Amino acid sequence: MDRPFLGFGLGLRTEHYQHVLENKPDVDWFEILSENYMVAGGKPLYNLDTIREDYEMVMHGVSLSIGSTDPLNKDYLRDLKALLERVQPQWLSDHLCWTSVDGTNSHDLLPLPYNEATINHVAERVRQVQDYLGRQILLENLSSYVTYNESEMPEWEFFNEIASRADCLVLLDINNIFVSAHNHHFDPIDYIKGMDGERIMQFHLAGHSYSGDMIIDTHDHDVCNDVWDLYKKALEHYGAVSTMIERDDNIPEFSELRQELSIAEKIAANTLSPQQLSILPVLKGAA
């Protein structure tokens, strides 16, 4: 398919503002956390605008709560739309999860039961959000630690069905597949093979931590070898997909993260052809 390819990016973190502003490091794009910039003014928005002048961006949110049974939060959507207009990102994403109910926010990405009723519920809400924002959104798979008795299908079937019915796009988190596969005892390759590759616009890579025999998606470590291996298999299966590393805790120097991103670049270069990895000029110059 003609999937837009942005190249290799990093999550923009406050710890790295100064380095990015002063050195304009060689990174194809940045992913911003939408909620960090849904503020009235000051340094966050100033830094965002300044860095945006030099870099392509995508937006990534955590509070859309697309699977909640609360009404969609209109204030949140209004602020998200305003930020979209400000940033003009290539795309925006959030998670296939719920975060709130009865107006109370957990600030966690909570899993949904994988069944027909949930598919109908979530797909309808995605359509409403896309209509309001006037564009498709990307949904991302979670790391999860529980399976509901009400679930009737594997996660990838559930995910495909929602994406298809809502006509939305997919952000595939390779680490989250690895974490959930470990915690729920499935083969991560089944997930890769099961997903509809046509809708995948972006990959996330991240590190995780062990808690006894469970893996917790902490984003506080380097990407591990098992996840790099799975990334290679995902590239073999889907072709070139815009890739970034998410680091949210125990954040190292920017140069260290940039070094880690070069591992992704090398794996992609060894797996795909230069033609597959060429960044579309229209996207490169879109800023």
Add this chain to the structure above:
Amino acid sequence: MPSTELRKLQQSFFGHLLGEKTDVVKHIQSTVDRSAEQRLHIYSSGYRLRLKEAISTDLDKLYSYLGDEMFEHLMDVYIDTYHSHHPSLRYYSQHMCELLATQKPFSDVPELLELARIEQAFNFSFDAADCDTIGIESIAKIQAESWAQLTIQFHSSMQLLELQKNTFPVWKALSQNQTPPESVFDASTWMIWRKQLVSRFRVLDEAEAALLREAKKGANFSRLCEAMLSFSDEEQAPMQVIALLQTWINEQLVCHLS
């Protein structure tokens, strides 16, 4: 319409996060390696950890002042009392002053509330709405007949803090990782605002504090001159108010004169 079953499940799951007794466990599969309860515990412990991280980031000087044990207790009380109703964790700790003002033993130690007020004022000033501040030349453009009705619109980051104790020196010491001075009663009024992306603060004398309070409420120039009479004579008052206005403009506190 959302599925009733899904809604009940979400309410039950959330109740579990909040420490309530719910039936969520019957919805969760147990496996050989982990029971449903153990799996749910990952979410309930993560919930509190995440909120505590947000509180301790927003109120790190209060944390230093109280120490690990008392701050942990304060966070537990806060989390049990206040739920998050905002999509961003940035706003979760916004009710801390309410708790510190009303709940013992914290309300018995007034500098805790003052310290939290200072930290929250800085947090607010950090990302308050932008506005283009005016330059000193704006004063020359004011028509003579307009002065009496002139009102001042301040930068939205500007806040006044009236403190009964020496809490600002305590805050400053904690900011520099120094041992804070002993907390004593020493009333003062402080102003916190943002100038060129950086939060600023300074102490105010009695006259300036009184005038800023009035001006912030929308008092016009005539009213400010009247207020100044408590600190000055009738002849000097207007010039002193103008001098203060010049100071505020130079400090990039003023967005508009109308």
